[in-house]
Amino acid sequence: MTDIWTRLKSHRQAQGATRIADLFDADPDRARAFCTQADGLVFDWSKTAIDAGARDLLVELAEGADVAGRREAMFTGERINETEGRAVLHTALRNLRGSVVVDGQDVMPAVRETHDRMADFARDVRSGAFTGQGGAITDVVNIGIGGSDLGPYMAVLALAPYHDGPRCHFVSNVDGADIADTLKGLDPATTLVIVASKTFTTIETMTNARTARDWMGRVVTDPAAQFVALSSATGKTAEFGIDPARVFGFEDWVGGRYSVWGPIGLSLMLAIGDERFDEFLAGAAAMDAHFRAAPLVENLPVLLALVGIWHHQICGYPTRALLPYDNRLLRLPAYLQQLEMESNGKRVAMDGSDLDLPSGPVVWGEPGTNGQHAFYQLIHQGTTPVPCEFILAAKGHEDDLAHHHVLLAANCLAQSEALMRGRSLEEARALMRAKGLEGAELDRQARHRVFPGNRPSTTLLIEKLTPFTLGQIVALYEHRVFVEGVILGLNSFDQWGVELGKELALKVEPLLKGEGAPGHDPSTEHLAALFRRMRG
Numbered sequence: 093m094t095d096i097w098t099r100l101k102s103h104r105q106a107q108g109a110t111r112i113a114d115l116f117d118a119d120p121d122r123a124r125a126f127c128t129q130a131d132g133l134v135f136d137w138s139k140t141a142i143d144a145g146a147r148d149l150l151v152e153l154a155e156g157a158d159v160a161g162r163r164e165a166m167f168t169g170e171r172i173n174e175t176e177g178r179a180v181l182h183t184a185l186r187n188l189r190g191s192v193v194v195d196g197q198d199v200m201p202a203v204r205e206t207h208d209r210m211a212d213f214a215r216d217v218r219s220g221a222f223t224g225q226g227g228a229i230t231d232v233v234n235i236g237i238g239g240s241d242l243g244p245y246m247a248v249l250a251l252a253p254y255h256d257g258p259r260c261h262f263v264s265n266v267d268g269a270d271i272a273d274t275l276k277g278l279d280p281a282t283t284l285v286i287v288a289s290k291t292f293t294t295i296e297t298m299t300n301a302r303t304a305r306d307w308m309g310r311v312v313t314d315p316a317a318q319f320v321a322l323s324s325a326t327g328k329t330a331e332f333g334i335d336p337a338r339v340f341g342f343e344d345w346v347g348g349r350y351s352v353w354g355p356i357g358l359s360l361m362l363a364i365g366d367e368r369f370d371e372f373l374a375g376a377a378a379m380d381a382h383f384r385a386a387p388l389v390e391n392l393p394v395l396l397a398l399v400g401i402w403h404h405q406i407c408g409y410p411t412r413a414l415l416p417y418d419n420r421l422l423r424l425p426a427y428l429q430q431l432e433m434e435s436n437g438k439r440v441a442m443d444g445s446d447l448d449l450p451s452g453p454v455v456w457g458e459p460g461t462n463g464q465h466a467f468y469q470l471i472h473q474g475t476t477p478v479p480c481e482f483i484l485a486a487k488g489h490e491d492d493l494a495h496h497h498v499l500l501a502a503n504c505l506a507q508s509e510a511l512m513r514g515r516s517l518e519e520a521r522a523l524m525r526a527k528g529l530e531g532a533e534l535d536r537q538a539r540h541r542v543f544p545g546n547r548p549s550t551t552l553l554i555e556k557l558t559p560f561t562l563g564q565i566v567a568l569y570e571h572r573v574f575v576e577g578v579i580l581g582l583n584s585f586d587q588w589g590v591e592l593g594k595e596l597a598l599k600v601e602p603l604l605k606g607e608g609a610p611g612h613d614p615s616t617e618h619l620a621a622l623f624r625r626m627r628g
């Protein structure tokens with residue numbers, strides 16, 4: 093561990109019993125100084141234990157890790173995904189007028205061509221120029237998993253007020269329940285099926301795609317005519333029988349969990365139209381420009397990363413909760429869970445050595461106010477602090493329900509205040525006394541009503557959730573994950589940890605059918621035998 097990590101840990105230790113609330117007394121300007129604004133986004137990180145000294149050390153940490161250099165290497169197409177030998181250029185998908193050279197060739201003409209073909213196709217579907225065999229397309233089913241599902245699903249839900257296209261549905265799980273429930277009630281003759289898979293080999297997606305083709309083939313004469321493929325493996329899409337005119341390809345330098353900006357975003361484009369989709373890209377491009385140009389100490393993705401590092405690697409808090417006070421951001425926690433945990437859940441550093449720091453944290457969450465009535469109990473009174481990351485829009489879309497929105501916002505701000513302030517034993521005793529309790533019973537009851545407080549949170553405040561601001565937010569988190577990965581010295585762009593389970597599933601499947609060769613562990617073989625017996 094280098095000197096800067098030791099100094100950060102010592103700084104944390106030296107804070108001793110200082111509470112977050114005390115930092116506001118020590119620095120009357122703290123609420124403003126630790127609240128960073130850029131391009132209409134407000135990131136308040138004042139309700140953390142990061143003081144000026146910690147901030148300076150954290151910025152030094154980012155400088156020492158050469159965040160600026162790695163950032164340029166990413167944007168300019170260097171092969172920073174070293175374990176897969178690939179460039180990392182999802183940013184190119186949203187900078188359509190730019191130019192990026194990989195292996196001596198500008199990749200942008202092909203990106204623009206695919207984008208324009210997608211836009212033409214989306215316009216045709218939305219206008220009715222492209223029809224199903226029973227008339228205009230009424231429903232779109234996106235079949236994909238992981239990065240080929242979470243991004244478009246999250247964004248389609250988030251931007252519901254902008255939907256003016258066909259209804260979009262998402263099937264991901266190989267559990268037949270998913271596709272059965274989704275297809276129930278849909279008309280195959282007016283449904284468009286999108287098979288979204290970077291590799292076009294993912295077993296869940298290919299199984300669901302074949303089931304959808306069978307479903308459609310029972311009603312229409314040419315099911316493949318209502319299929320679209322989004323993939324890097326264009327050869328395999330042809331084998332499946334999808335017309336190359338409806339195949340939208342992308343290069344291997346777009347990681348699955350970073351792919352919503354290109355063809356994988358087609359369902360979103362169909363739902364909101366290509367112009368709104370381009371606003372989504374423009375929001376992300378604005379965040380890219382900010383990330384690339386702003387000094388580290390004013391740089392939103394860098395600050396989010398430093399807050400994350402402070403909480404997990406320095407303070408030792410094992411998880412982080414993402415709490416959007418926006419019901420339409422229902423899938424954002426799941427989306428960010430993949431982004432963060434698949435990117436930075438690694439135990440080996442880029443150079444092959446063991447990581448000598450904890451890898452990225454567990455990320456979880458749920459929109460407020462619902463979470464308040466479920467798991468906030470633990471956040472307030474559990475023994476392990478959970479740094480909370482709130483997201484709030486100043487305006488909702490329901491102008492006639494403005495009172496709902498103010499109540500929603502009040503809850504969000506109240507939670508961060510309660511987490512920091514807590515309630516002392518004295519305050520709890522006064523409450524109990526006012527209820528008429530006294531003596532030992534008062535003492536006993538009061539202790540249950542104490543809130544330790546001093547629990548950190550940040551708040552990301554935006555004006556309104558639009559295609560543009562959603563693009564900003566998602567790109568903000570993408571770059572945050574990248575900066576955290578650079579500081580930890582790992583490769584955020586591979587995901588070898590998902591391979592072993594997939595391989596073994598192929599060997600366990602015959603075992604469950606009674607055909608498997610032995611060689612599994614006794615527990616797995618025992619469970620498989622019980623499974624077979626229960627199926628009769």
Ligand SMILES: O=P(O)(O)OC[C@H]1O[C@H](O)[C@H](O)[C@@H](O)[C@@H]1O
Nearest residue numbers: 238239240289290291294348590
């Ligand atoms: O798009 P696909 O090739 O079907 O991959 C879908 C997903 O599955 C993999 O297992 C990876 O963990 C994900 O990063 C990926 O997004």
